[in-house]
Amino acid sequence: MPKAAVGQDRPELQKVMQEFVDAGFAGMQMRVHDQRGDWVGSAGVRKLGHSARPPTNGRFWIGSTTKTFTATLVLQLVAEGRIGLDEPVADHLPELGLDRRITVRMMLQHTSGLFNYTGDYNPDGTYVPGIPATGNEWLDNRFHTYQPEELVRLALSKPAKFEPGTGWSYANTNYTLARLLIEKVTGRSYAEEMQRRILRPLGMRGTMVPGNRTQLPGPHAHGYYRYQDAGQWKVVDITRQNLSLLAGVGDMISTTEDLQTFISALMGGKLLPAPLLAEMRKPDPRSDSIFGRYGLGLFVQDLGPDCGIVLNHNGSPPHGFGAAMYSSPDGSKTLTASVNYVDHAARSLGKELPKLQDKLVKEVFCGGQAGAAEEAEPTQ
Numbered sequence: 001m002p003k004a005a006v007g008q009d010r011p012e013l014q015k016v017m018q019e020f021v022d023a024g025f026a027g028m029q030m031r032v033h034d035q036r037g038d039w040v041g042s043a044g045v046r047k048l049g050h051s052a053r054p055p056t057n058g059r060f061w062i063g064s065t066t067k068t069f070t071a072t073l074v075l076q077l078v079a080e081g082r083i084g085l086d087e088p089v090a091d092h093l094p095e096l097g098l099d100r101r102i103t104v105r106m107m108l109q110h111t112s113g114l115f116n117y118t119g120d121y122n123p124d125g126t127y128v129p130g131i132p133a134t135g136n137e138w139l140d141n142r143f144h145t146y147q148p149e150e151l152v153r154l155a156l157s158k159p160a161k162f163e164p165g166t167g168w169s170y171a172n173t174n175y176t177l178a179r180l181l182i183e184k185v186t187g188r189s190y191a192e193e194m195q196r197r198i199l200r201p202l203g204m205r206g207t208m209v210p211g212n213r214t215q216l217p218g219p220h221a222h223g224y225y226r227y228q229d230a231g232q233w234k235v236v237d238i239t240r241q242n243l244s245l246l247a248g249v250g251d252m253i254s255t256t257e258d259l260q261t262f263i264s265a266l267m268g269g270k271l272l273p274a275p276l277l278a279e280m281r282k283p284d285p286r287s288d289s290i291f292g293r294y295g296l297g298l299f300v301q302d303l304g305p306d307c308g309i310v311l312n313h314n315g316s317p318p319h320g321f322g323a324a325m326y327s328s329p330d331g332s333k334t335l336t337a338s339v340n341y342v343d344h345a346a347r348s349l350g351k352e353l354p355k356l357q358d359k360l361v362k363e364v365f366c367g368g369q370a371g372a373a374e375e376a377e378p379t380q
Helices: 011-022 063-079 104-109 135-140 148-156 172-186 190-202 256-267 274-280 349-365
Strands: 027-034 037-044 224-229 232-237 299-302 309-312 321-327 334-340 342-344
Touching: 011 027, 011 037, 011 349, 027 256, 063 104, 063 172, 063 190, 063 256, 063 274, 063 321, 104 172, 135 224, 148 172, 172 190, 190 256, 256 321, 256 334, 309 349, 321 349, 334 349, 342 349
Parallel strands: 224 342
Antiparallel strands: 027 037, 027 334, 224 232, 299 309, 309 321, 321 334
16 A cells, blocks of 8 residues: 555545445445545455455456557547548558548547447337347357457448437447557557557556456456356356457556546646547537537546546446546546456446446535436447
């Protein structure tokens, strides 16, 4: 535990964490940085049947929080003049046969209209299946290795959801496409660029792009999946999973300390020039959700006149884990956290997250002025 955190008494933070456990989550680890310094803590258990708490320096699957990292890499290439924010993605990836109207900005802001390769809804509400990313089908294939181009081509084989730039729809396809763009423009792998541009300069030793690696390295909590087999309920440890399914979208591993380092550096202007950081934080008004409105790889959430704006991108891999990353606009106040839990196909416990997160965020950023979150399912 960092020296700054030792001896800090923050019972209000420990209390809110305990509410996650009381709601049914197995465990939680959390880090807060504010005017009082750093505070870290955990609650619940790291593993079912054991009493030890989740490690406060534990690694976890960060899910869609990965998208903020991917967007930052793309915008760094924009800053270098190697990509134009409003130029067609097809100029760099002609082999995919993309609609030339889809720009880099549309890709990062989810306004491209591309089908979500993990499944999507038609305008009339009917569901169009993609590669199973949840439920029992995912469980049976959770160690399968996917190639990024394979995922994008599957999406392109389906009709677009809307004409490019005419709507907003959160789609994993956009960020796997961004990964392919990064690799094409730089001539290096996504993992190499992540190390070279973000992880190594910021000293983020607990963060990695795992590829088809399935193991969380070092100390970590465990995630689980509950399913019915021949009339019997079974619980399986799904801590090991192959997240090549979410390449550039939700496959990274990190820690609360590293996420704090990253979002503070990003918001503090250390990773992008001011004009591009401003573009990143400019939300599309059509993207209204419980997490705020979507910029370029970030949700922009207005907590009201007494609290102001927070920037965030939460996430979860298919099942068993959840990650949170929040920051004030200047990076001086941050909240990063992870939960581990027993999940199932309906993901009903995950539906509790918005209300609990709302209370937690307002405790940290508004001095405890917690209010009820809107009753809505997360889109991440």
